[in-house]
Amino acid sequence: MLYHNDMSVCxxxxxxALHEKGIAWQGVRMDLRAGDVQKPEYVKLNPNQVVPTLVDRGRVIIESNVILEYIEDRWPGTVRLRPSSPADIAAMRLWMKQLDDGVHATIGTVSTSIAFRHQFLARPAPVLQAWYDNMVDEARRNRLRLAIEQGMESAQFSQAVKRLIRLLDDIERALADSLWLAGPNYSLADIAYSPYMIRMEHLGFGDLLAARPRIADWARRLYATPGYIAGVHGFMDPAYLTIFERERPAARQRINEIAAVPLAR
Ligand SMILES: N[C@@H](CCC(=O)N[C@@H](CS)C(=O)NCC(=O)O)C(=O)O
Known part of the structure; x- marks a missing residue:
């Protein structure tokens, strides 16, 4: 059983991964805006109040990158998503670790600053306050509050955009040496990044992606995989896509302004 949300990148x-490996799965859809992940029965499964959570054979597995490795080990099957060489496995894990070490938080910041804030601001003030109050992770609460209140004007927004530009430069460089992120074969690293790439397109990073030809080519290949088509594209929520489309022109302008300032290295 997978506790998930249609638009959650994690x-x-x-x-x-489940679709790429052809594994039949059942899901429980969690409404993040309604605070489903803060409900006591869910917190017993995932004390971090986030999706996804996988429950398999009575065991609870949390953390999306850990779940990806679990899936690979539990259902090795014919589609192998972990490289065979130790060096490529290390590269795969390093890419996935980067998401946990900050990239995921920056995507949350830019998604909320550009688009999700409009959903939160439409909620009655006491409901929004209760959502903040029930959040266990104080750093996350402060980051999201700033994104909701100040949107693209906050310093954390430009910091987040710069972090993502640095990531794009790193990926572009890596793809000069190998066809996929972690070597010659498609792996869990590519799978882990796929929802982040389409999210960046939705949020107005399109010019920055198109300016990096290897990323543009890699993204086209990511989006053509069966797992992506069924597991990512197939779950796009039209209500969110409408907000992305509405906010994209202003975001694109602001992102391109930030990108025009050279990154401090
Ligand atoms: N490190 C966690 C991060 C999970 C996470 O941040 N999930 C987000 C959605 S992508 C979430 O559930 N947020 C809860 C909320 O929006 O209330 C993982 O990789 O599983």
Whole structure:
């Protein structure tokens, strides 16, 4: 059983892997805006109040990158998503670790600053306050509050955009040496990044992606995989896509302004 959300990037990568390996799965859809992940019965499964959570054979597995490796070990099957060489396995894990070490938080910041804030601001003030109050992770609460209140004007927004530009430069460089992120074969690293790439397109990073030809080519290949088509594309929520489309022109302008300032190295 997978507890997930249609638009959650972390849940999307897990669905991508399940579909890529052809594993039949059942899901429980969690409404993040309604605070489903803060409900006591869910917190017993995932004390971090986030999706995804996989429950398999009575065992609870949390953390999307851990779940990806679990899926690979539990259902090795014919589609192998872990490289065979130790060096490529290390490269795969390093890419996945980067998501946990900050990239995921920056995507949350830019998604909320550009688009999700409009959903939160439409909620009655006491409901929004209760959502903040029930959040266990104080750093996350402060980051999201700033994104909701100040949107693209906050310093954390430009910091997040710069972090993502640095990531794009790193990926572009890596793809000069190998066809996929972690070597010659498609791996869990590519799967883990796939929802982040389409999210960046949705949020107005399109010019920055198109300016990096290897990323543009890699993204086209990612989006053509069966796992992506069924597990990521197949779950796009039209209500969110409408907000992305509405906010994209202003975001694109602001992102391109930030990108025009050279990065401090
Ligand atoms: N490190 C966690 C991060 C999970 C995470 O941040 N999930 C987000 C959605 S992508 C979430 O559930 N947020 C809860 C909320 O929006 O209330 C993982 O990789 O599983």
């Amino acid at each position: 849940a999307a990568k897990v669905r991508n």
